[in-house]
Amino acid sequence: MTDRGKEDLTALRRLLHRHAERGWEEFWTTAFVAASLERLGFSLRLGADAVEAASAMGRPDGKALARARERALSWGADRALIERLGDWTGLVALFDTGRPGPVTAFRFDLDAVETAECRQAGHRPFDEGFASLDETTAHACGHDGHMAVGLALAGRIAALAPDLTGRIKLLFQPAEEGVRGGRAMTEKGHLDDVDVLFGFHLAGQFASGAVGAGCSDFLCTTKVDVAFRGVAAHAGMAPNEGKNALLAAATAVLGLHAIAPHRDGASRVNVGVLRAGTGRNVVPDRAELLFETRGQTAAIDRYVYERALEVLDGAARSQGVSVETRLAGGAVDGTSHPDLVALVAEKARAVGFTDVSLEGRIGGSEDFSWMMRRVDERGGRACHFIVGADRTAGHHNGRFDFDESVLPRAVDLFEALLRDRAGRGDDLRR
């Protein structure tokens, strides 16, 4: 890549970094990406055309969406695009070469993390003026870099068009944090015709120069929001008139953590947040809790989740209160296809990565897994890999930043994968 190209890529990443938006609120970001891709000749499916509303999880309320749209406009987003988006973010961009060939897809993610970015000297985004405009939200996971790579790849696609075959899809997914958006994009059908799918993550446990060519350890997880509703009463004067939502919630917390482990492998349950009650002398009429289940396999996660529903139902009944649960996120398991893992490894070496391993532990959950599973079910192949990058702090930490110098080579790797899968000529394989 030329020095100019590298500078542009860095600038692009920094622009995206500065406009950090939370999951499902990526209006500015979606509009920005959309405008860029439209210019390059991609045809777009935006917002409600990109995601299936019924499968969207962990959505903010209408007020938060309105605030986010307003802000996007105040940040200069194109009003027409914002209006097209309505209540939804995310986009799928299609480049049709007009020639027969496979459907090759690449997925990137749009959202930032709910964390305050460090605003002290020594944190480069702060020092160099591209820290997040929103004090409570930051690109502390690297999705800004992912998008920069994705947009650069789009430019390559446009430039290489005469040499490409088939159709090429770029998926810019909303709400990856909390694993909330991947399923919705999958359920919209965008993966149904995909022959080859690539996704990636920056950094993780890999340093600059390294690549982990195939992640296969996605943990299944389900995220659930719970609301108990009872009846308030004066705790001194009429305790018997209350229906105690907090007692139900406390009973549920103990019951959830006591769900038996599974013979077939590891499982987890965590009630991470509980908020209940309105005043010291009032029988609490409401309690909200946020919890998650995990399982080494989808079946184990499902077992824990179903047991959890029993526990919640029983706890509510025991206090005569109601309970509602809402799916707030979820990811399944998944394994990168070995052929593609080998391909990524080969191309990574080819473009100059010096430390290439076949295994790329993601060490957690990723809702790319929904897409992998769909592609796999339809007879295609998918692969998720890690592009190493030195980082200044752990992912999701307010001090997180990564070595931008890895971005150009990441673009080169994507181009190599593109050429291999969608190229006309010598590059064509298998």
Added chain:
Amino acid sequence: MTDRGKEDLTALRRLLHRHAERGWEEFWTTAFVAASLERLGFSLRLGADAVEAASAMGRPDGKALARARERALSWGADRALIERLGDWTGLVALFDTGRPGPVTAFRFDLDAVETAECRQAGHRPFDEGFASLDETTAHACGHDGHMAVGLALAGRIAALAPDLTGRIKLLFQPAEEGVRGGRAMTEKGHLDDVDVLFGFHLAGQFASGAVGAGCSDFLCTTKVDVAFRGVAAHAGMAPNEGKNALLAAATAVLGLHAIAPHRDGASRVNVGVLRAGTGRNVVPDRAELLFETRGQTAAIDRYVYERALEVLDGAARSQGVSVETRLAGGAVDGTSHPDLVALVAEKARAVGFTDVSLEGRIGGSEDFSWMMRRVDERGGRACHFIVGADRTAGHHNGRFDFDESVLPRAVDLFEALLRDRAGRGDDLRR
């Protein structure tokens, strides 16, 4: 009373003491009482004619009943009477004077307590050879004395027959301990036509020579047996295959004790016994618990009981196990009629009791309350009183014994009440 009469009364009480039988198992006792009353000209309603089966609570199983019947025979009970009793104990004896007049009723209780009687020197029943034949059961509450008084009263009724009017009923109730039998006798209808009802208890907080003329502090209570049934599984190999009855029971215990108090008065809940599980390394598939609720009023007891059912249901559902509850006993509240309280006090003084108070705290629950309530509902009047007696230990204690010298005067008091209510002549009042 003549010295001979006093000796007979003492001997009668000791005979009954020696043949202590538990609630619903009073076969020997019922047969003995029945034979005595038949001889005196009473007509009898026995066993299933004395109690309403559907309202009987806390019944032993068939094996226990069979064992008890066998033992009654081995103790010399009349085989024909035992056969008439079948599976049921208790009796109602009617004496019809043939003259118009009120229905006057007296209630006594048949059963002994599940406690081991003291078998050491210094405990009179042991020293003088009339300790309970059953090592695990004892007349440690005074019901033997109650029955002795009742049988002596029957003799007086027969002797005074020409001077009496109306009909006189003697109710010998089974299973007072655990408040299990009172409701069944009431539901059979024996109280429906009663104009005046008397019941009494020996000792309590009153010394020999004292009488507490009217008890009004009966606590409402409900006794419940609970069985959780789940699915056993190897706790190490297949923990997820179990349905844990102990977890349900433990959740229920906490939930039961956390039932909110009532604005209108005192309430109680106690899980007195819990037994669960079969082996250390097996997910427990069964758990039994015995609990009770109490309330200052029937409404409060009902509130606690209904909340308890919710708690149990919720706890069971939370673990995917089943739960069954069985009413094992119950008593309601009740107040002695002030007119009768005054009458008891007057007659007590008249027959020589020296320390007579109007209030007679029973300090707990008594299923005489069911009978009081029914009489009251039908327009009659009822009274429960205490005849003081020095005692050697607390009620239900294996060392309990009482001062037998109070029995003759207790009989005199009952006779005085009888004459007042059912007499023809000068004694007739109001």
Added chain:
Amino acid sequence: MTDRGKEDLTALRRLLHRHAERGWEEFWTTAFVAASLERLGFSLRLGADAVEAASAMGRPDGKALARARERALSWGADRALIERLGDWTGLVALFDTGRPGPVTAFRFDLDAVETAECRQAGHRPFDEGFASLDETTAHACGHDGHMAVGLALAGRIAALAPDLTGRIKLLFQPAEEGVRGGRAMTEKGHLDDVDVLFGFHLAGQFASGAVGAGCSDFLCTTKVDVAFRGVAAHAGMAPNEGKNALLAAATAVLGLHAIAPHRDGASRVNVGVLRAGTGRNVVPDRAELLFETRGQTAAIDRYVYERALEVLDGAARSQGVSVETRLAGGAVDGTSHPDLVALVAEKARAVGFTDVSLEGRIGGSEDFSWMMRRVDERGGRACHFIVGADRTAGHHNGRFDFDESVLPRAVDLFEALLRDRAGRGDDLRR
């Protein structure tokens, strides 16, 4: 009272209503009252001289105090007075007649309630422009009326000075809501020399024209804030490294509500608020809960409180977390002296109240009880009474307002009590 006097009294109440301040933050109010009383010749003990810091409960943090002081200044409070107050509010005003005689004391309360005042047509404070300046705080309990009466009484004291004897104390207590300030004013010693103490409350269950002359049903209560501190950990990756503060809190909630009732009378416990955890996938390292105990007697409240500490300690240890408790409020029991109850009733009738009863149920807790107890211990007498007032909603409701027309007669009643107890001449009694 003259019409002008009545208008002034109403205006005074409304001025105080408008400047509603929460407990321990009554800087504007204290300064306003102080300035008024100083003008009338009272000598003042302010802030830290009025309350014993070590006995103050439920104090806001330093930031909240600083904000409240700033606001008081912005509302026009006298800067010199605010500086004298420092971190503390409340005042005791002494009027020394210079003549021998008793110490007669009257107590009023300064603080408003943490509730949003109704801002819709039909709510008089909104309609007539005297709604609370602070949107989250309102005089929804009537303390504004209490203070207006107190200041009017101060004027009467000054006017009647030549006819009075002894010393007269006016106590303006901070932080009555949540029963947080009464003990601190008592522990400072201001009640130690008091011969006669009066306190009152507006409205309650009494309509305009009525007086409940002697409250005797103060419930003992203890308010406690609890903080559990554990160790956060990634719930999926390292669950064993966490110390789960939420599990401790949930265990505590169940344990607190399961504290056994007391043989000697009613008790209560309520966990009104629980907040725990920081994120769904993090083992919660902190949990805060707010609870209260109540008891029919001080001993019962103490029993529940001490059991609660055991429960909290055990719950914390069971999860290896720490727990800290902080007393956030408390009140004891207390009974109005019958002589003073009779006096209040007599004077109430004398000044024109038409419906006077001897009993004045406060139906809850009041930290006036600390003061009553101290006066009683030192051989004095105390009385708390209710001055009825029609109201538009329940106390503490954002729509609460009361019938201001009762205020003049309330002042008259106080004057009558003053004359009776501290008068020189014909009014002197006993």
Added chain:
Amino acid sequence: MTDRGKEDLTALRRLLHRHAERGWEEFWTTAFVAASLERLGFSLRLGADAVEAASAMGRPDGKALARARERALSWGADRALIERLGDWTGLVALFDTGRPGPVTAFRFDLDAVETAECRQAGHRPFDEGFASLDETTAHACGHDGHMAVGLALAGRIAALAPDLTGRIKLLFQPAEEGVRGGRAMTEKGHLDDVDVLFGFHLAGQFASGAVGAGCSDFLCTTKVDVAFRGVAAHAGMAPNEGKNALLAAATAVLGLHAIAPHRDGASRVNVGVLRAGTGRNVVPDRAELLFETRGQTAAIDRYVYERALEVLDGAARSQGVSVETRLAGGAVDGTSHPDLVALVAEKARAVGFTDVSLEGRIGGSEDFSWMMRRVDERGGRACHFIVGADRTAGHHNGRFDFDESVLPRAVDLFEALLRDRAGRGDDLRR
């Protein structure tokens, strides 16, 4: 083996089967084995010389031991031997060849299971008259077969003596069920000088003719008995005077099951049995629970065990009751040495087993693991293997019986191992 030899072996197994004794109560069995071995020239370490008292877990009380000794005598045990045993069972038998060489050890187990043996036609021990004499105890795990093999091996050792070298130890361990005795035999030092140790189990998942040559999946486990002690009180009259042991136990049950899983591998906790309380209307003053922990590694088991102690301590404190825990059993992890696994496989094939695999899943815990670990720590090698046998029901089931025809070949395998390790000549090992 000759037909006669086979018949003897079967008869021996059946004799042992008939005299089934529980762990730590194997007086008849120990005496029988001891007499047999003494006759063959072994020198014996019996009872307290065979096991370290301080490390014995899950011991019965003195009464049970006395009863078991009495019964052993009634079954014809040698009185002198029973007296030598005192309160202890188990034995270590040493055969010294007098020639230099290794110490070769073999371990067998003495105890039967606490289960009722099937007494219906179709169950061979019943049909053929060798069912357990004790109706509540049965050799339902195969230890009778183990001992028969061990005694036959002893005969071979005596017969082959001239061809053997070094010293040969036979360990007959008490109380393997519940993993209670293995540690005590290890701590006595009997493994400290052992160069090669073999142990085996019959049946498991292997059919007749099969051998699983090396078990390596021993789960670490800890068995704990817990006793809570509180204060009883009348639940209606004086609930506040009780210290509720059942509430503590119920809290503990929930807390134990909620212990967080470990990042490093599987863990388990199970409260298998809970018994609490004495009567429905009494605050329970005692509660006993039996639980176990398991871990994929010793560190994980330790983690769960230590967390469990915290939970128990906290639960007890929360109710003001005391808690005592007693180690009732335990096993560690362990891996068969690969050289010995290969050897067992080779010899198994050599003696005619037709289905030999290298892996032999024991699928649970075995306190042979203590011995393996000690041998390994001292530089020796150990191996545990499975000799397949068709069976009629699962281990520990009252219908369990196994195919006795595998016993002769099992003896042959042991002889082959003996010759390989302790032989003088051609058999001498690598």
